Amino acid sequence: MSRKPASNPDAATINDLSLVRGQGGELHQVAEGKTDILTTAQGGAVADDQNTLKIGTQGPALLEDFHFREKIFHFDHERIPERVVHARGYGAHGFFETYESLAKYTRADIFQRAGERTPAFVRFSTVAGSKGSFDLARDVRGFAVKLYTQEGNWDIVGNNIPVFFIQDAIKFPDLIHSVKPEPDRDFPQAQSAHDTFWDFISLTPESMHMIMWVMSDRALPRSFRFMQGFGVHTFRLVNAADESTFVKFIWKPKLGMQSVVWNEAVKINGADPDFHRRDLWNAIESGDFPEWELCLQLFDQDFADSFDFDILDPTKIIPEEILPPIPVGRLVLDRMPDNFFAETEQVAFMTQNVPPGIDFSNDPLLQGRNFSYLDTQLKRLGSPNFTHLPINAPKCPFHHFQQDGHMAMRNPVGRANYQPNSFGVGPRESPERGFRSFADGEEGQKGRFRSETFADHYSQAAQFFNSQTPPEQRHIAQALTFELSKVETPAIRERMIAHLLNIDEGLATTVADKLGMADMPKPAPAAVTPRTDLEPSPALSIIENGPESFAGRKVGVLVSNGIDAGLFKVLQAAVEEEGASLEVIAPKVGGVLASDGTKIAAKHMIDGGPSVLFDAVALLLTEEGAELLTAEAAARDFVADAFAHCKFIGFTPGAVPLLAKAGVDAGADEGMLPLADKGSVTDFVESCRSLRLWAREAAVKL
Helix, strand or coil: CCCCCCCCCCHHHHHHCCEEECCCCCEEECCCCCCCCCECCCCCECCCCCCCEEECCCCCECCCCHHHHHHHHHHHCCCCCCCCCCCCEEEEEEEEEECCCCCCCCCCHHHCCCCCEEEEEEEEEECCCCCCCCCCCCCCEEEEEEEEEECEEEEEEEECCCCCCCCCHHHHHHHHHHHCCCCCCCCCCCCCCCHHHHHHHHCCHHHHHHHHHHCCHHHCECCHHHCCEECCCCEEEECCCCCEEEEEEEEEECCCCCECCHHHHHHHHHHCCCHHHHHHHHHHHCCCCCEEEEEEEEECHHHHHHCCCCCCCCCCCCCCCCCCCEEEEEEEEEECCCCCHHHHHCCCCCCCCCCCCEEECCCHHHHHHHHHHHHHHHHHHCCHHHHHCCCCCCCCCCCCCCCCCCCCCCCCCCCCCCCCCCCCCCCCCCCCCCCCCCCCCCCCCEEECCCHHHCCCCHHHHHHHHCCCHHHHHHHHHHHHHHHHCCCCHHHHHHHHHHHCCCCHHHHHHHHHHCCCCCCCCCCCCCCCCCCCCCCCHHHCCHHHCCCCCCCCEEEEEECCCCCHHHHHHHHHHHHHCCCEEEEEECCCCCEECCCCCEECCCEEHHHCCHHHCCEEEEECCHHHHHHHCCCHHHHHHHHHHHHCCCCEEECHHHHHHHHHCCCCCCCCCCEEECCCHHHHHHHHHHHCCCCCHHHHHHHCC
């Protein structure tokens, strides 16, 4: 796949800045010959800060790249003790079950026997925030899977989004610096809605595809259980004959996808900043084990050469309609850690952890990650012996001569701690069973390149936007408007609108109008003319890929004294039969007395159980109880928010006064469902399978 070298097509976009501030506080013009020259920490001038050193345009990265090594080394050691990125995470144990043998494609032991179960540990996370940030930030979600195979640990260190902001790992420190709290003021926390992030993005056209994903509902998942995971990069499967097949890894939730809207996320963070953690804990502890299918996109070199975009470019996807993913196994999470710190906090994932039969491609972002992660673990966990920790140790037999060091828990025994030795002591390498890199032929000159095949930054961004339903497109526009409204520098906002014009003119116009921009800029210069012939991909829409039932979701039931005990029991039974759960909200946490004198215990009092915590709500109220609740702001908000967030609302006739006081018409739309008997309860639960009544959103104008 050798192609001719290309200069960086985006370099010229940097020159529209007028001033930058030097380390001494002085201002410099950014123009050729008038700015400080970037150097290494040793003072050596840097010729190219955009690309790692590699062999040819699509070849592997080189170990001799001292500038990248220094840059990523320093970045990896910036924070103690928490992770620099993905600091806020939550994990669980489980297993992976292989469906059928994949020996045709890979010698990896995990894929040789149908029905075999492999222990697993999964850590979900946000990227930008600190450990103390809230769960529902608008952010990428980490989806890292450690599989304890019989031939060593395999880490699929992915995200819930299949592409990334950058094409080359050398830009990762810059990306994260830009999104972290600004260094002079140390805010905002866990937010991208500020100048430095959008400054970097607006100067980095390769980020435009990822930006569409991050501004979409994918960045606001309702639950870890309802989101997809992706390996992001192209990897290789290698079989026993050393034949290679390219592969992309996709985790698909059995419960379907679901997200929340921004207004809802803001309120959830206030009501329960641990919302995602609590959801996963409660699901597993109650025996409702979340499950995903591992699906593979498999293709050969001919497909790679014929595909419209470069399969080594981490800012691109292969649409599922073009290359359908094949289910090969299931992941089930069935046990929470015994101790959060010992397991979730100390677990160390590394992209370079692969068993024989799994190999890498020359994706320059993947190559850099392989180099970086070992540094990260050494800094975080304080010793090269982090593999001695139970959560990181292989569960298969292992043998090596590594010894000593801080916190060594085991050392080689006997006289010889090296090989070869003539004492017949210790392990030896095995050319037959050991890891063998795929012998791909590489050629080309040595240099810092960006392949010309990486230069189209807008076409798939437009395809993603065009693949969304109208509500999802509105949410992207609203997200961009909100984020850019927090940017104080007009030139940054203008640059972003210029990029959006290359993605969708209607989107750009909508955002510009909301920002009050008097004049539209010209479209940003494009290194490659954006394509307009890419078909929409329904697989990219969350709404189009929702659940088939209401299973795994939660109904919040607001109750008052004197409610119909029989109706409550019918509702509770119907919800549980659907595979969902029901939680009671009452004026007091002690609960209420039903019409037959029985006590209905409450999970929440009205001040602590807002409707944003639930997927649908029911109002089982007497008229007297509803009248009393009309004086409670929390009760009015419970109803108004549920309606504004397009949720299905079941209600008894007695609840009408509260609906009216909250400004909600009991007959507003088909999402308002009266509850009187078993039949009406069944209708309500069946309606809830749609999760939201998106037709209401345009009328609410939240």
